[in-house]
Structure formats: structure tokens, C-alpha cells
Amino acid sequence: MEKRVVFRSAWLPYALLAPQIAVTIIFFFWPAAQAIWFSFQLQDAFGLHTEFVGLKNFSDLLRDGNYLASFKTTAVFSVLVAGSGIAVSLVLATMADRVIRGALAYKTLLIWPYAVAPAVAGVLWAFLFAPSIGIVTYVIRKAGYNWDWVLQGDQAMLLVVMAATWKQISYNFLFFLAGLQSIPRSLVEAAAIDGAGPARRFWTIVFPLLSPTTFFLLVVNIVYAFFDTFGVIDSTTQGGPAGATQILVYKVYYDGVKSADLGGSSAQSVILMLIVIALTVAQFRFIERKVQY
């Protein structure tokens, strides 16, 4: 889509674009280019000596068991976050779409977690489940289970998944609710007249018609789990115990900032960039085609 009526000026459009482009070049393209450049280099710990090593950083990474484990951790984490977030919010949105009385109050009470910073969400959940003083820990222990996410990898994963999902439910809920409300009533009514019950109507009409929203949310949630959950991890498990919750973004940070391994961290950044590009392309293809069956 283009405007027919436009203005003419030799310099004004460039001046208007200048601030955005300047920030983009200085803080996005230049660092990204440097990340790519560093990824081909090997530096000693003090940054005194640099050597061009080609693809060595990448081949080292792909042979590093910790890195491959981090890939697997990230995959498990993002599938759990996206899956449980989408399932819970779909249930809540379906119910909210049904009620008339109190609809606004329910909506308001469900959307506020969006405003909570991931790092704060992590603190809240870590406090509930704290090994020695947590209130939920107390209940779990009473029930006869051993709970200590500081030592148990699976429990640590469960904790970060809960905290990350909790924060994202509001977002999914709003999109599902909008999707549900745009489904033509006539379709659902026709099915009801033909004798289809509520469950049947949901699975044969509503759920398929929601598929564009579901696909869209799947991609958004995976992007969220990959990149925006850094705060959740850093304020709770810090990647531990023994790397059980070390997702890729956390490892880039840890290797680069804490271990000062510039080359290795940059190579990881480059791999992450490729993943973001793939996810962004997927996201835009879904939006463009509006997946309809």
C-alpha cells in the first residue's frame, strides 16, 4: 500500500529518519557485526592477545557437552512454557468468553501479571517455593514429598517454568479472548441446532477456527521463553543446579560476562541470531497467511 499524495523534499525525509537510523546503526548493527567478528577470534583472558581462528569457536561449541545440554534444556523449557501457557490461557479464555456477568472484573484480574517484570516474577515464585521457608514447600513436605529446587534439577526446571508461564498467561489470554470473540456466532448456533454439545462444538468448530491465534501464540511464546526469561532464571536458579536450567541466553551471558570468554560467547550469540531470524520469519509468515483451514 502506498500513498498517492506525497510531499517533496531533498533532505527532510533523511533528517526525519536520522535519529532512528543512528540508534539502529550504533547500538544494533555495529555490536552485531562485532559479535560476528569476535566469534572468529580467540582472546586470552586479559584481552591482551587476539588471534583469528576461523570457525574454531563454533566447532569447539558443537563439541562442548555443556553447550549441547544447554540446547536441550532450552528446548524442554520453551516447549513446557509455551505448551502450558497456551493450554491454561485457552481454558481461561474459553470460560471468560462464556460468562456475561463480571466479564470485565475477570479480565482485569487476569491481565495484571503482564505488568510484572520477569525478574520480579522469579523472586515471587522462588519465595513461595523456597527450600527452607517457602509456604508451598511446607505443604509439599507435609504431603510427604522432598522438595528442594536448589539441589534437584527437575524441580528447578519446574520452578522456572511455573514463574515464566505465570507471567505470560495474561498475554495469551487476551489474544485467545479476542480470537474467540471474532468467531461468528452463526456457526456455533448452527452446530447447536444440529445437536452438537458444548464439548463437540469446541473441538470441531471453535478450536480449528482459533488455529491462527494458536500458531501465532506458539511462536510468540517460544520467542518469549528463549529471550525474555533471562530475568526469571537469573533471579531464581541462575542456571543451576549443575546447569539444569541453563538456557542458551543465560549461557551467553554467563560465558561472556562471568567467565570472560569473548570468542565462545560471541559464537553463541551468532548462533542465537540465526535462531531469532528463523523465528521472526516464521512469525511473519504465520501472520501474513493468517493460517486458516
Next chain:
Amino acid sequence: MVENRPWLTVMAHAVLIAGIAVIAFPLYVTFVASTLTLDQILQVPMPLLPGDRLWENYSRALTAGASGAAAAPVGRMMLNSLVMAVAIALGKIAISLIASFAIVYFRFPFRNFFFWMIFVTLMLPVEVRIIPTYKVVSDLGMLNSYVGLTLPLIASATATFLFRQFFLTIPEELAEAARIDGAGPMRFFFDVVLPLSKTSMAALFVIQFIYGWNQYLWPLLITTEESMYTAVIGIKRMILGGDALTEWNVVMATAMLALLPPALVVVLMQKWFVKGLVETEK
């Protein structure tokens, strides 16, 4: 409602109430903990009804912070968060507004090239270029400054898209009329485009305010002085190793203080929040 099934409606209410209760539970416990003494929290299980230390805990947090190595008043941190959130939101809106105005209302060489340059920033989140960006900001001498906290985050592909989409829906007749009346591009921008964009700007402001307030990784990297911490970073710095060493009552009061402003923005500006959320993802 398609048909009258009372038990289904009852179930819907029950599921929603249960869902809200589970979702609100962490917040409730946080609030309760922020009104107790540390001893009350450390006794297992902690009480589930608010105590009487609300005023003491919150005023301690605001003026002094939790005791420990990195004690700093949260009042100052909240000011930093506010400056960061408002500067990022306004900065993003300002530079995206004029950039999309240029892209929509002018024809000039490299127009598409610039548009794609802005688009590509979507694919470069700060998480994937942590160290080089830190280096750039440090070389520019922007560590521990408001400029360093905000400037690198104000480029925005989503805001540029949003305004571009919106400008494309402005009727051609308005620009035609403006040109016939002899108005230049900037006159048209200030008298026609800007007033029409008010709702989009409000929606975007809500979303970007929350985005700015909740930033974590970036302030964690570039703020080393306590006077530049944001509220979200402050909490992290207050939690020491071991449950018993941390002053949980003050930490929890800080957590409430850190999440209250953005939560209020979402709840009180709900209409714009929903609009902004849905539109920035188009």
C-alpha cells in the same frame, strides 16, 4: 450464549475464580510477607494473614533498603525506573513517529532500504549481542548514566510499523487539502498527523512504559553504582545467599513497590493497554 446450560455457566465462573486465585496467590503471599517481621516469615509456615509492620517495612525499603552489602534506598531506584520507563516510552514514540512519517509521506532514494534496516532490528534483541553492545556503550562513556540506560533501547521496529500502518489509513484527501492550502510537510505533520495519532501514541506509551520499567539484563550490565540501580535490579541485589540471611520482609516490600507502578498502569489504562498489545503484534 448459544443455549441455556446453567451448570456450564456455573462451571465457567468456578474455573475463572480458581484460575484468578492461583494467579493471585504469589502476589498475596508477597503482600503478606511485606507486612510481617522477619522472624514471623522465618517461622515455618509463615502466617497467611497480613501483619502490622506494613508501614515500617515499606518506609525502611524506600529510605534505606535491606541491610547487607548492596543496601540502597528503593525510593531512588524507583525514580531511576521511572526515568528509564518514561524516557524509553517517549523516545521510542518520538523517533518512530517521525521515521514512519518520512517513510509514508515521502518518496526518496533508499526508502525501502531504510525501512528494512529498521525491520531487521527485530531480529537483534539485546540478549544476543550482550557484550559488544556493552563495549559500545562503555566506549561512549555512557555506563552508569540515564543516557546509557535508555538510548540503546529506544530504536523500535514495532513502533515504526504501528505508526506506518496507522498513517496508511489516514485519508488521502487530508494530505491533498493540506497541499492545496499550501501547507508544508511539517505543518501537515503537526496540525493533522499528530492529533490523529493520539490514541495510537497512548496505546504505545502504556506498552513501552511497562517494557522500560521491567528491563533487567541491560541495567544489570551497565549499572554498577547503587545510585543508578533500577527497582527490578535492586531486588536482585538484596537477595543474599541462603534463605535466612535475606531480609525477606524488606525484599518483599521492595518487590511490591517494583511491580505496583506497571500493574497500576495496566489496570487503570486497560483499554489502551489491550489496544497497544494487540496492535504492536500485527
